Amino acid sequence: MTDNSRDTLIQLLHLSARYLDDSNHTSFLELFTKDGEYLISSYAPELADKMIWMRRSRDELEDRLAAVNEHEWEIAGIEQTRVLSVDVVSVTDNSARSSSSFSLFHTDAEGRSELYAVGRYEDEWAATKSVWLLSRREVQLKTRLLKLLSPLPV
Amino acid sequence: MPYRLDGHSQPDLPQSHYLDNRIYTDPVVFETEKKTILTDSWRFVCHASELQKAFDYRLVRVAGHELVLIKGEDETIRAFYNTCAHRGARLLRQPAGNLEGGRMTCFYHLWSFDNRGRCLTVSQPSGYKDSSVRRESTGLKEVRLDSVFDLVFVCLDDEAGSLRDFLGDSLIEAMRVPFGSASLEVFHLHRSEIQCNWKLFVETNCEGYHELLHLLNRNTAVSQQEYRSRQWRMHENGHLSFDPAKISYDKLDYAERAEGLLPGMEPNGHAVVNLFPDVMLNCRSTVIRIDSLIPVSPGKTILECRGLGVAGDSQSVRDMRIDHHNEVWGPTGVNLAEDIWAVQTQMQNMKEGSSRFSVIAREEEGPMSDGSLRNFYAEWSRITNLQPHHVEV
Numbered sequence: 403m404t405d406n407s408r409d410t411l412i413q414l415l416h417l418s419a420r421y422l423d424d425s426n427h428t429s430f431l432e433l434f435t436k437d438g439e440y441l442i443s444s445y446a447p448e449l450a451d452k453m454i455w456m457r458r459s460r461d462e463l464e465d466r467l468a469a470v471n472e473h474e475w476e477i478a479g480i481e482q483t484r485v486l487s488v489d490v491v492s493v494t495d496n497s498a499r500s501s502s503s504f505s506l507f508h509t510d511a512e513g514r515s516e517l518y519a520v521g522r523y524e525d526e527w528a529a530t531k532s533v534w535l536l537s538r539r540e541v542q543l544k545t546r547l548l549k550l551l552s553p554l555p556v
Numbered sequence: 557m558p559y560r561l562d563g564h565s566q567p568d569l570p571q572s573h574y575l576d577n578r579i580y581t582d583p584v585v586f587e588t589e590k591k592t593i594l595t596d597s598w599r600f601v602c603h604a605s606e607l608q609k610a611f612d613y614r615l616v617r618v619a620g621h622e623l624v625l626i627k628g629e630d631e632t633i634r635a636f637y638n639t640c641a642h643r644g645a646r647l648l649r650q651p652a653g654n655l656e657g658g659r660m661t662c663f664y665h666l667w668s669f670d671n672r673g674r675c676l677t678v679s680q681p682s683g684y685k686d687s688s689v690r691r692e693s694t695g696l697k698e699v700r701l702d703s704v705f706d707l708v709f710v711c712l713d714d715e716a717g718s719l720r721d722f723l724g725d726s727l728i729e730a731m732r733v734p735f736g737s738a739s740l741e742v743f744h745l746h747r748s749e750i751q752c753n754w755k756l757f758v759e760t761n762c763e764g765y766h767e768l769l770h771l772l773n774r775n776t777a778v779s780q781q782e783y784r785s786r787q788w789r790m791h792e793n794g795h796l797s798f799d800p801a802k803i804s805y806d807k808l809d810y811a812e813r814a815e816g817l818l819p820g821m822e823p824n825g826h827a828v829v830n831l832f833p834d835v836m837l838n839c840r841s842t843v844i845r846i847d848s849l850i851p852v853s854p855g856k857t858i859l860e861c862r863g864l865g866v867a868g869d870s871q872s873v874r875d876m877r878i879d880h881h882n883e884v885w886g887p888t889g890v891n892l893a894e895d896i897w898a899v900q901t902q903m904q905n906m907k908e909g910s911s912r913f914s915v916i917a918r919e920e921e922g923p924m925s926d927g928s929l930r931n932f933y934a935e936w937s938r939i940t941n942l943q944p945h946h947v948e949v
C-alpha cells in the first residue's frame with residue numbers, strides 16, 4: 403500500500419467511531435471485510451480470565467443491527483459520543499494493526515451526559531485493491547459494570 | 557368515573573393477588589428483609605469451579621457483609637467474615653487470588669491467619685501477657701457453608717436448618733439435569749448495577765407472562781404449541797421449577813442447539829429452576845446461566861450473572877457455549893438488556909409513588925400464570941412477617 407496508509411487508517415478509525423455515534427450501521431459494516439469478525443471482550447478478576455462478551459461475523463453483526471427496532475433496547479435510543487486516541491498503527495504490506503483508546507459518553511433524552519465506558523479498539527486491517535478494511539475488531543472493555551447493557555457494537 | 561384498576565387505588569382483588577408497591581421502596585421493609593430473608597436463608601455465593609486450587613480464595617457479599625471463601629489443602633471450601641479479629645480491618649483486598657503459603661496477613665498490625673481461620677501470629681505478643689488475648693484462642697469468625705451439585709451456599713444464621721432441608725428433595729431432583737449430570741465450570745461472570753428493588757428482578761426471572769417482552773421468547777417459545785403446557789412447579793420453601801420445554805430457535809433464524817449438549821439436556825431444550833429468594837438457574841441445552849442478586853438498598857441491586865460449560869471442554873465446544881451464552885444472555889445478549897430496562901422503569905414509577913399497586917392476578921394452567929409470583933410472596937410474607945398487599949408506614 404502507499405505511504406499514506408497510516409493517515410488513511412487513522413482517518414478510518416475516527417470514521418468507525420463516528421458511524422457508531424451516528425447509528426450509521428451500514429457504513430460501519432462496510433468498514434469490514436466479507437469475513438470480518440467483531441468481538442467485545444472484558445476481564446473477570448474473579449475468574450482471573452478474559453471473557454468474550456460478543457463474537458459475531460460481519461453477517462451476524464448485520465443481522466443483530468437489522469433487528470434493533472424489534473427489540474426493546476434502551477441503549478438504541480441513547481445519543482453516543484466516542485472520543486478516540488489512536489495510539490499505535492503498524493503497517494506491513496497488505497495488512498495492518500492498530501490500537502486505539504476510546505471513551506464512550508452517553509447523552510440521555512434530557513441532555514445529561516455521562517461516561518459510559520472506556521476501553522480499547524484492537525484492530526486488524528487487510529488491504530484489498532486500494533482500500534483498507536477491518537478483518538477483525540476486538541473491543542476490549544475496561545468498564546465492566548455497565549449502566550446499560552449493550553446488544554449493539556460499542 | 558375513576559377506573560377500578562389504575563395502579564393508584566387498591567385493586568378489587570383477593571389480597572394475595574395484588575402488591576403494595578411500597579414493598580419495593582420502603583426502607584423499613586428493606587431493613588426487615590436484610591435481617592430475615594437475606595440473613596437466615598442459604599444464599600448462593602459461587603460455583604465450586606471458581607476455587608480450583610488449594611488456597612484459592614474469593615470475596616463475596618451477603619446481606620451487606622463481605623465474606624472470604626477459601627479452599628483448604630483438604631479440598632474443603634470454608635467461609636469467614638473478611639474481617640480481622642484484632643480491630644476489624646479488611647483482611648483480603650483483591651476479589652480473588654491464591655493465599656501465599658496458605659496464610660493471610662492483616663495489613664494493619666500484621667496479625668496473620670491460616671486458611672482455616674486460625675490465628676498464626678499476633679504481632680509483639682508481649683503486650684498482651686497480662687490479658688486474655690492469646691493466639692491459640694483467636695481466629696476468624698466462620699460462616700456456615702455447604703454445597704449441592706457444586707453450587708456453593710452460605711448461611712449467616714447459625715441456627716437455621718441444613719442446606720438440603722432448605723432446598724428439599726423435589727427441588728434437588730429438578731436441579732439434577734444438568735447440575736448433577738456433569739462437572740461444570742464457570743467461564744463468564746459479570747455484574748450489573750440495577751436501579752431497582754431486588755424483588756422486581758426476582759419477579760422477572762420467575763414469571764412467564766413477560767416473555768411477551770422478548771422478541772426471542774415471543775417467536776421461539778410463546779408461539780409454540782408445546783410451550784402452553786409448560787407449568788411452574790412449586791417446591792417447599794418458596795423454590796420453583798419451570799417444566800422443561802423445547803425452544804424453536806429456527807423461528808428466528810437462530811442456530812439450533814443440537815450439538816455439544818450438556819449431559820441429560822435435549823436438543824433445543826430449556827430448563828429453569830428458581831431458588832428462593834433470589835437465584836435463577838437457567839439452561840438452554842448447551843449452556844447454563846446462573847443469576848444471583850446482591851440487594852444494596854431498596855432501589856439498588858447488583859445482579860451477578862455466571863455462564864457455565866463443562867469442565868474440560870475442547871476449545872471449539874467452549875467457544876460454541878460462549879456464543880450461545882452471549883446470544884441471549886450476558887452483557888450483549890438480546891434478552892438481559894430488556895429485562896433490566898423493564899424493572900428500572902417500574903422502580904422509577906414506584907419510587908415516586910406514581911404506581912402504588914401491582915396486580916399478580918393471572919390464574920391459568922400454563923406458563924403465564926402468576927401463581928409463581930404468589931408463591932414467592934407467600935414465602936416472603938411467612939419469613940418477614942410483612943404483608944405484601946399492605947405496607948404499614
Ligand code: FES
Pocket residue numbers: 640641642643644645662663664665666667
Ligand atoms: S486490625 Fe488486623 S492486625 Fe490489627
Ligand SMILES: [Fe+2]
Pocket residue numbers: 760766770891895
Ligand atoms: Fe426476561
